[in-house]
Amino acid sequence: MPVSPHIPTLDDVANAAGVSTATVSRCLNEKQKVSPKTLEKVMEAVESLGYIPNFNARAMAARQSHTIGAIIPTMENAIFARGLQAFQEALLDQGYNLLVSSSAYQPDLEAQQIRELVARGADGLLLIGYERDEAVYDYLARRGIPTLLAWASLPDTRHASVGFDNRAAMRCLADRVIGLGHRKIAVISGIIDGNDRAAERLSGVKDSWQAHGFHLDDLPIIQTPYEIENGAAAFVELMQADVKPTVIMCGNDVLAAGVISKARDIGINVPDDVSVTGFDDIELAKHVFPALTTVHVPHREMGRIAAENLIALIEKRAEKATHRLDVSIVMRASLKGL
Amino acid sequence: MPVSPHIPTLDDVANAAGVSTATVSRCLNEKQKVSPKTLEKVMEAVESLGYIPNFNARAMAARQSHTIGAIIPTMENAIFARGLQAFQEALLDQGYNLLVSSSAYQPDLEAQQIRELVARGADGLLLIGYERDEAVYDYLARRGIPTLLAWASLPDTRHASVGFDNRAAMRCLADRVIGLGHRKIAVISGIIDGNDRAAERLSGVKDSWQAHGFHLDDLPIIQTPYEIENGAAAFVELMQADVKPTVIMCGNDVLAAGVISKARDIGINVPDDVSVTGFDDIELAKHVFPALTTVHVPHREMGRIAAENLIALIEKRAEKATHRLDVSIVMRASLKGL
Numbered sequence: 001m002p003v004s005p006h007i008p009t010l011d012d013v014a015n016a017a018g019v020s021t022a023t024v025s026r027c028l029n030e031k032q033k034v035s036p037k038t039l040e041k042v043m044e045a046v047e048s049l050g051y052i053p054n055f056n057a058r059a060m061a062a063r064q065s066h067t068i069g070a071i072i073p074t075m076e077n078a079i080f081a082r083g084l085q086a087f088q089e090a091l092l093d094q095g096y097n098l099l100v101s102s103s104a105y106q107p108d109l110e111a112q113q114i115r116e117l118v119a120r121g122a123d124g125l126l127l128i129g130y131e132r133d134e135a136v137y138d139y140l141a142r143r144g145i146p147t148l149l150a151w152a153s154l155p156d157t158r159h160a161s162v163g164f165d166n167r168a169a170m171r172c173l174a175d176r177v178i179g180l181g182h183r184k185i186a187v188i189s190g191i192i193d194g195n196d197r198a199a200e201r202l203s204g205v206k207d208s209w210q211a212h213g214f215h216l217d218d219l220p221i222i223q224t225p226y227e228i229e230n231g232a233a234a235f236v237e238l239m240q241a242d243v244k245p246t247v248i249m250c251g252n253d254v255l256a257a258g259v260i261s262k263a264r265d266i267g268i269n270v271p272d273d274v275s276v277t278g279f280d281d282i283e284l285a286k287h288v289f290p291a292l293t294t295v296h297v298p299h300r301e302m303g304r305i306a307a308e309n310l311i312a313l314i315e316k317r318a319e320k321a322t323h324r325l326d327v328s329i330v331m332r333a334s335l336k337g338l
Numbered sequence: 339m340p341v342s343p344h345i346p347t348l349d350d351v352a353n354a355a356g357v358s359t360a361t362v363s364r365c366l367n368e369k370q371k372v373s374p375k376t377l378e379k380v381m382e383a384v385e386s387l388g389y390i391p392n393f394n395a396r397a398m399a400a401r402q403s404h405t406i407g408a409i410i411p412t413m414e415n416a417i418f419a420r421g422l423q424a425f426q427e428a429l430l431d432q433g434y435n436l437l438v439s440s441s442a443y444q445p446d447l448e449a450q451q452i453r454e455l456v457a458r459g460a461d462g463l464l465l466i467g468y469e470r471d472e473a474v475y476d477y478l479a480r481r482g483i484p485t486l487l488a489w490a491s492l493p494d495t496r497h498a499s500v501g502f503d504n505r506a507a508m509r510c511l512a513d514r515v516i517g518l519g520h521r522k523i524a525v526i527s528g529i530i531d532g533n534d535r536a537a538e539r540l541s542g543v544k545d546s547w548q549a550h551g552f553h554l555d556d557l558p559i560i561q562t563p564y565e566i567e568n569g570a571a572a573f574v575e576l577m578q579a580d581v582k583p584t585v586i587m588c589g590n591d592v593l594a595a596g597v598i599s600k601a602r603d604i605g606i607n608v609p610d611d612v613s614v615t616g617f618d619d620i621e622l623a624k625h626v627f628p629a630l631t632t633v634h635v636p637h638r639e640m641g642r643i644a645a646e647n648l649i650a651l652i653e654k655r656a657e658k659a660t661h662r663l664d665v666s667i668v669m670r671a672s673l674k675g676l
Contacts, residue, residue, distance in 0.1 A: 078416040100438040120458040289627035
């Protein structure tokens with residue numbers, strides 16, 4: 001992609017003169033409000049950089065595209081569908097359009113898509129989770145693209161975020177499982193490399209397991225991509241162990257749906273022979289049989305707040321903020337006590 | 339949105355001179371390969387239109403963004419997810435990026451999103467179905483944006499399309515249902531207004547019903563948006579009739595999943611008390627219980643072919659074509675004979 005020649009901006013002038021952009025703006029539009037010394041310093045920077053106020057005003061106006069980009073890891077399996085739909089509805093209410101890319105859980109592809117959306121004039125970006133190359137965040141900061149991270153909530157406000165504590169939520173579910181008497185737990189996790197949500201959920205199970213005095217050596221874990229078929233295959237493998245698990249805790253509902261479906265196929269009763277849990281409470285969770293015990297994520301609320309907060313950032317009505325949503329355990333038939 | 343002034347293109351010159359664009363190109367670049375008469379005709383058109391070869395070459399180079407836009411009716415419920423994922427994978431293989439918008443089944447919003455994607459430099463568009471305002475097709479033709487329609491296949495090549503015959507497929511399924519002895523059919527259809535796929539599927543049931551000598555008055559039909567909850571609500575309504583249906587034929591798997599789930603809740607056994615059928619064979623269809631008899635749509639194949647054919651249009655390696663895919667009936671436990 002050809003790089004466009006750098007056109008000096010208000011920021012450049014402000015940096016060169018060592019003043020704020022508001023001061024530069026006053027020097028150009030309301031000279032009477034500025035000291036002669038400041039005015040001289042700023043106008044020198046304007047001259048030396050070749051800054052053209054009108055040109056930039058037009059460029060700025062054109063830059064507000066009222067289009068927001070979102071990059072989600074996958075469009076399959078409806079993991080992000082409901083939240084994204086709510087995000088779009090809230091954007092449309094405010095006159096913003098949404099363009100979505102899917103990165104297939106590939107960090108390099110996501111980085112390329114971020115540049116692509118910025119090149120196509122996106123006013124701001126929604127990204128999923130926080131774990132990515134610092135170079136990506138540097139790029140977004142340099143280009144001044146307001147960015148909001150969803151499906152995760154960070155303790156600091158270096159990044160704006162809307163989400164929930166994946167680790168604490170999964171720990172809470174594991175506490176519940178252990179509280180029901182289960183001592184033989186097996187985990188089917190998503191691939192944790194490059195997926196902070198999956199990594200945090202797995203840590204949550206481990207936290208609970210260790211807090212109850214058990215050893216990690218006694219916690220079988222399979223990592224596999226989030227596909228129904230992969231959940232089914234991992235389940236078959238786990239049930240071949242000498243010590244059979246009494247409960248399978250899955251990194252999300254898609255994997256858990258695969259377990260439930262496969263269990264029926266091979267004549268294993270859920271929950272009488274083995275219990276199953278999920279995470280996300282996507283539509284599927286209610287409609288598999290038996291219905292799935294899972295962590296309910298308020299997808300629509302998350303999408304709506306993400307839209308509001310991202311637009312506020314774009315329109316400079318708010319500072320970066322972290323919004324942490326409550327999640328809850330939904331007890332359904334797939335989990336029972338021993 | 340301001341309309342950019344029309345800059346004469348190679349196509350305009352070719353049309354004015356009554357020759358192919360390849361001939362125009364030869365006249366400009368390889369004069370020795372063209373007859374004097376053709377050269378004269380073409381150069382007259384170049385002059386009178388004010389065509390500037392270099393300018394256009396640059397404009398063309400800049401125009402090729404290697405970005406393709408897709409507008410799908412909804413991101414929820416994974417109806418389009420698998421096909422779209424395959425579409426994107428095939429695009430990426432060819433160096434094209436994908437931007438997706440969701441129109442929420444609203445024609446006005448879709449028309450606006452089409453303009454938005456064109457404004458952001460999309461090289462081509464994927465749209466779902468064929469039923470839309472002629473003004474939209476006129477706009478795309480004027481702007482010269484290659485467009486491919488998916489999830490439908492048209493008998494002519496006015497539009498490029500990749501899909502299947504929704505009407506024939508649903509008729510085939512209804513024939514099977516009637517062949518199993520069912521004489522009390524009720525239909526839960528999607529909203530047919532503005533949704534050609536839903537309209538064709540409903541027509542397919544009616545075709546079969548009438549071909550078997552039955553009256554449309556005896557075919558209860560409820561139209562409702564494609565949501566699991568709506569399928570459940572429509573089912574309750576249909577089961578309150580004096581003459582209870584022995585089979586519920588649904589416009590898609592999402593509605594059917596709602597029927598199956600609600601039946602279990604209210605103590606109606608599927609398929610012993612009532613059979614259920616769907617359409618699409620999305621992931622959900624295999625994993626509800628009992629598993630759903632449905633029309634299998636080859637989503638991944640459709641997505642892949644859509645990508646190949648759309649890129650061929652963009653790169654001018656092929657003419658508009660219609661690609662019709664075979665669909666098949668998948669018999670699962672939710673349908674049984676009387």
